[in-house]
Amino acid sequence: MIKKYxxxxxxxxxxxxxxxxxGKIAEAMGVTDRTIRNYIKEINEKFNYITIASSVDGYxxxxxxxxxxxxxxxxxxESLLDFExxxxxxxxxxxxxxxxxxxKFFYSPQTIRSRIxxxxxxxxxxxxxxxIEAKVFKGIKLLGTEIQKRILLEYLFTSISIKKEIYKExxxxxxxxxxxxxxxxxxxxxxxxxxxxxxxxxxxLMYKKMSVxxxxxxxxxxxxxxxxxxxxxxxxxxxxxxxxxxxxFSKRITKHAIFSENECNFLTNYLISLHLDLDDLRIEKRDxxxxxxxxxxxxxxxxxxxxxxxxxKKVKNNILNHIYRIIYxxxxxxxxxxxxxxxxKSEYFFSFSIASNIAFKLENEFNVEIHDSxxxxxxxxxQNIFESQEKKKIKTVILYSRNYERIKLLSSKIVTxxxxxxxxxxxxFSQDYIFNENYLYIGIDINFMPEKExxxxxxxxxxxxxxIKKISYFLEAQxxxxxxxNVYWLNENNLNQVIRSLLEKDNKTEFxxxxxxxxxxxxxxxxxxxxxxxxxxELKEYKEELIIGINHNEIEWGNELVQLIIIYxxxxxxNRNEFIFTEIFxxxxxxxxxxxxxxxxxxxxxxxxxxxx
Numbered sequence: 001m002i003k004k005y006x007x008x009x010x011x012x013x014x015x016x017x018x019x020x021x022x023g024k025i026a027e028a029m030g031v032t033d034r035t036i037r038n039y040i041k042e043i044n045e046k047f048n049y050i051t052i053a054s055s056v057d058g059y060x061x062x063x064x065x066x067x068x069x070x071x072x073x074x075x076x077x078e079s080l081l082d083f084e085x086x087x088x089x090x091x092x093x094x095x096x097x098x099x100x101x102x103x104k105f106f107y108s109p110q111t112i113r114s115r116i117x118x119x120x121x122x123x124x125x126x127x128x129x130x131x132i133e134a135k136v137f138k139g140i141k142l143l144g145t146e147i148q149k150r151i152l153l154e155y156l157f158t159s160i161s162i163k164k165e166i167y168k169e170x171x172x173x174x175x176x177x178x179x180x181x182x183x184x185x186x187x188x189x190x191x192x193x194x195x196x197x198x199x200x201x202x203x204x205l206m207y208k209k210m211s212v213x214x215x216x217x218x219x220x221x222x223x224x225x226x227x228x229x230x231x232x233x234x235x236x237x238x239x240x241x242x243x244x245x246x247x248x249f250s251k252r253i254t255k256h257a258i259f260s261e262n263e264c265n266f267l268t269n270y271l272i273s274l275h276l277d278l279d280d281l282r283i284e285k286r287d288x289x290x291x292x293x294x295x296x297x298x299x300x301x302x303x304x305x306x307x308x309x310x311x312x313k314k315v316k317n318n319i320l321n322h323i324y325r326i327i328y329x330x331x332x333x334x335x336x337x338x339x340x341x342x343x344x345k346s347e348y349f350f351s352f353s354i355a356s357n358i359a360f361k362l363e364n365e366f367n368v369e370i371h372d373s374x375x376x377x378x379x380x381x382x383q384n385i386f387e388s389q390e391k392k393k394i395k396t397v398i399l400y401s402r403n404y405e406r407i408k409l410l411s412s413k414i415v416t417x418x419x420x421x422x423x424x425x426x427x428x429f430s431q432d433y434i435f436n437e438n439y440l441y442i443g444i445d446i447n448f449m450p451e452k453e454x455x456x457x458x459x460x461x462x463x464x465x466x467x468i469k470k471i472s473y474f475l476e477a478q479x480x481x482x483x484x485x486n487v488y489w490l491n492e493n494n495l496n497q498v499i500r501s502l503l504e505k506d507n508k509t510e511f512x513x514x515x516x517x518x519x520x521x522x523x524x525x526x527x528x529x530x531x532x533x534x535x536x537x538e539l540k541e542y543k544e545e546l547i548i549g550i551n552h553n554e555i556e557w558g559n560e561l562v563q564l565i566i567i568y569x570x571x572x573x574x575n576r577n578e579f580i581f582t583e584i585f586x587x588x589x590x591x592x593x594x595x596x597x598x599x600x601x602x603x604x605x606x607x608x609x610x611x612x613x
Contacts, residue, residue: 008039012052012061019057037201037277044203054203055343076160080174081105082119083156085112087174089132089142090149097139116140125559127371128152129333146227147266147332150216155335158208167208171215178219183256187214190252198245201277209337213270214249221257227266229332237264239285240325241278242271266332273329274337275377286324294323297361305354306574307385319381323362326377330368338373344380345372346526346589350581351382353534356521360536372522392575393422394475397436399429399443403461407444410463414442417468418475442471481580482610485546487603490565495519495557498565499533502549511535511569523558528591529598531562532584534570544571544580548606550598563598564588587613 011028012020022033029036040052040059052059088104089096098109098116105112120132130144130152142149162170168188172181191211195202202210220226237243246267250259259267298310298319310316326336338344345352355378359370398414400407404426411423424439429446441456449458457474459467488505492498499516503509514535518524525531549565556562566584570577588594593613600606 005039005043008036008043009052009061012059019055019060021058025059034199034201041201041203055340057347076162076170079160080157080170081107081115082122083153083160083174085116085119086142086149086153086156087178089140090153092141095135095138095141100139123152126155126335127333127369128155128335146220146225147229147334150213150220150227151333151335153216154209154212157212158205162208164204171211175215175219178223179215179256183218184215186256187211187218187253190214190249193252194245194248197248198276198278200245205339206274206276206337209274210271213267214253217259217263217267218253218257221259221263226260227262229262229265229269236285237268237328239283240268240272241281242276243268245271245276245278269329269332269334272325273334281325282321283324290324290327291320293365294320294362297358297365300361301354301358304357307354307382309358309382309385312385315381315385319378322377322381323358326374327362327366327368330370330374331366333369336371336374336377338376341372341376342527344376345522346528346585348379348383349526349532349585350578351386352376352379352522353518353524353581354382355379356518357536360521375522386575386578389575394420394440395424395438396421396440396442397424398426399433399441399446399456400426401429401446404428406461410444410461413463414471418471420475480583481544481546482607485548485607487548487550487606489552489601490549491552492555494555495523495531495533495562498549498551498555499567502547502565502567506547508545508547508569511567515567523560525557525560525562526585526588527560528588528594529554529561529563530584530588530594531557531560531565532568532581533565534568543569544576545569550600550606564594 007029008025011025022036026033026036036059040054043052052061084105085101088101098112101116102109102112107115116132123130123132128144128151129148130142133141133143135141144152157174168184171188172184175184188211191202191207191214194200195207200206243264246264249267250264253259295310295316298316301307302309302311308315309319329336352375355375358378359375362368363370396414398407398411408426411426415421415423421440427433429443429448431448433450435441435450435453435455437455439455441453443456443458445461446458450456457471459470486506488502490498490501492501496516499519500509500512503512503515515533517536518534521536523531524533545568547567547569549567551563551565554561554563568577568580568584571580587610588597590613593609597606597609600609
């Protein structure tokens with residue numbers, strides 16, 4: 001086994017810190033994708049000197065990750081304070097004063113007051129439906145459902161970076177007033193056994209989440225605090241694969257707590273929200289009305305974006321099955337686990353935008369709230385559509401004046417260099433030749449330059465580096481709309497002001513409402529100080545355009561800070577939109593480049609630097 005580990009590590013070490021897909025690694029090593037995931041899990045658990053990081057693009061070597069950060073005692077106590085405050089309030093039925101909490105944790109009342117205010121703000125941003133009620137002379141009280149309290153407490157504990165070696169010690173210390181050390185040790189053993197039994201390949205963070213949630217469930221059930229899940233007549237959780245896992249957990253934990261049907265249903269929903277690595281997640285018995293509602297949403301999305309979310313049977317079934325499975329966890333406001341939200345939103349921004357529209361329609365149809373973590377999973381499905389589609393090629397006509405056989409050979413070489421071109425015709429040129437605006441023309445050694453023909457590239461018949469560059473620059477210029485963009489310098493305080501100001505300066509105020517509608521679905525910040533606002537896509541044709549704003553200061557944009565704002569008014573060509581979003585991501589994925597861009601003082605400087613990236 002050590003030989004296989006070394007072989008995997010050696011393979012990744014040669015890939016220059018690039019993410020490599022599991023399938024490619026598996027092919028190189030002569031094993032299955034699942035075996036590769038098992039190797040990576042085992043390497044991360046057994047080796048202290050090396051870590052294999054994962055993302056939506058695959059795996060790569062790195063020296064450490066956040067799951068193995070070793071906090072000192074003071075940092076750990078500080079990180080645990082929010083968790084301890086909520087745990088303390090969950091034990092209290094009545095109001096508790098700030099002084100009482102301050103005495104409990106040896107902080108000043110002012111520190112506790114500001115900490116609780118920050119906690120309340122974070123809960124709101126997370127979308128957790130918990131409220132901290134404050135009353136003069138009485139103090140504070142935690143309000144919310146039992147489910148939401150459990151989810152909040154688990155989140156506050158598992159979001160702390162704890163080294164694997166001391167995880168059990170911190171777990172025992174943090175929950176010692178709720179359960180015994182023996183119960184915690186048994187829960188950890190049970191999670192390990194279930195992980196192996198169902199071949200879950202749970203990485204450390206998921207292992208933490210499951211074990212912590214089970215400990216919370218045991219303690220809360222024994223305290224008499226039970227969840228209340230309203231079951232519809234159409235819904236039977238036994239149809240879900242996760243129910244088997246939940247049932248296995250409940251049977252092994254009976255010596256510590258008795259799980260009611262409601263508790264087992266809650267655990268099933270919780271496990272669905274984790275997106276466990278389970279085989280065959282199809283659901284045979286599905287509610288007819290729910291399925292029809294989801295299908296109609298997929299029909300609407302296909303009509304707007306011209307992507308086969310419904311007409312392609314395989315795509316439809318995959319997305320429909322995914323949505324059907326997550327409707328119930330999100331209806332109970334469970335946080336969907338997805339460690340790659342930020343990367344997905346940045347790299348697959350157009351797919352994320354389409355997924356945001358799906359989420360918006362699901363929210364209206366099923367009266368649920370869907371957060372970015374789940375939108376990112378929907379975006380994976382949309383991105384798979386784009387990646388499986390054959391890219392639209394540019395129909396190209398080769399014009400020549402003599403030596404047809406040599407020109408035919410050169411045409412083959414051109415396509416080899418530029419696979420986005422499709423040689424549609426090879427035609428002899430004359431002065432009365434009629435051009436078609438729908439084609440790209442490449443003139444090889446023709447001795448007459450037609451006037452006003454924008455889609456014509458003139459090259460020599462030797463096809464040397466100079467000619468290749470000429471075609472390349474021409475194609476880049478055709479694809480780019482940055483040259484036509486207007487650039488404005490702003491001094492606004494929030495995203496609403498920025499969007500309104502930019503659209504007013506560009507005389508495009510009719511887009512204020514659809515752009516703000518899109519922002520309400522999911523903020524369009526993509527990291528590195530960049531936001532990419534665009535209208536909520538509807539059955540309308542827009543004239544493609546970029547409007548660029550550089551704000552004087554960084555402003556809050558969702559959970560990010562933003563200074564460079566690029567408003568995109570989309571094309572009617574969905575592939576073109578996907579191309580533009582991807583190009584903007586590529587140009588802004590370096591924070592140092594964005595930092596330089598926002599220092600530019602003229603449009604000429606901005607465009608010049610942009611083209612150099």
